[in-house]
Amino acid sequence: MAEIIVVTSGKGGVGKTTTSASIACGLARHGKKVAVIDFDVGLRNLDLIMGCERRVVYDFVNVIHGEASLRQALIKDKRFDNLFVLAASQTRDKDALAKEGVEKVLKDLADDGFDYIVCDSPAGIEKGAFLAMYFADQAIVVVNPEVSSVRDSDRILGLLASKTRKAENGERVKEFLLLTRYSPQRVEQGEMLSISDVEEVLGLKTIGVIPESGDVLNASNKGEPVILDLESDAGQAYDDAVARLMGEERPMRFTQLEKKGFFSKLFGG
């Protein structure tokens, strides 16, 4: 049975694609067979973050329309033999994706022995976002500790609880909170919502906290998901999140302010 995970947020620019790429790589590093699908039709970007943009020949919409087989469209990752990317189409036709077509692709992937299917949702609450979440077993809701992101996430939670196949069958999609761009220093200073603030407002459990880090931009510049950079805090934080997703217990890291020495306190820095 393939586990379908949607990475969603409502608001744009909070790190959905970065998260999808890292979670997919992390699961693959654990030996799982993983497909990661870009649902952002018209605004393809997962391929860039995964570093396979020049190898896209066929895309998701081609498969749905029968213009290419799933096997032809799946791009095999260069780092992991068991990781595949399905790129979004760059068509301007917003209705290129349909529920039946998406369902068939997901089913074919499951039949092909994939353990995990990661669905990278577009921003907003329109068709692409709806289709990305509809078949999900689990949802990773990516949130910046900032008012508009938190509010939009709550709208997404409402949709996960009503407009998904699980909801229609009287079940629940398993929802997790993933905080990105977290700054323990600003939280300490009372300038940023804390993990528990966001958990409390949204009623969600946290699966990962990714600290604000320049390494994320460096990683996307290179087309190497940040989780592969185990030197970086953000990479390690994603690695923890993936382990938790697979049922391992790990303490949260990079969420406390590192205590400064006496001199740096005195003179600033």
Add this chain to the structure above:
Amino acid sequence: MSIFDFLKPKKNTASVAKDRLRIIIAQERTASGGPDYLPLLRRELLEVIRKYVNVDVDAVKVDVVKDGEHDVLDISVALPEERQAAAGA
């Protein structure tokens, strides 16, 4: 951060953010559970009431509440104090 930090007023904007989010999200969660016509009904009621009384924008509350087996349309209008109303009219 320096030894003169204590001279600056302490700003805790995170708690402001949290309070604002709590209120707006609670409000939006009730609204999304109710029928779609509630916001429009609320707006039109407000317009009608404002022809007669000078009430605030948030003075009209429209909710659907459960009372046993029935759904009850619960409308409450907070009237302004006498003097204010007179001044406004």
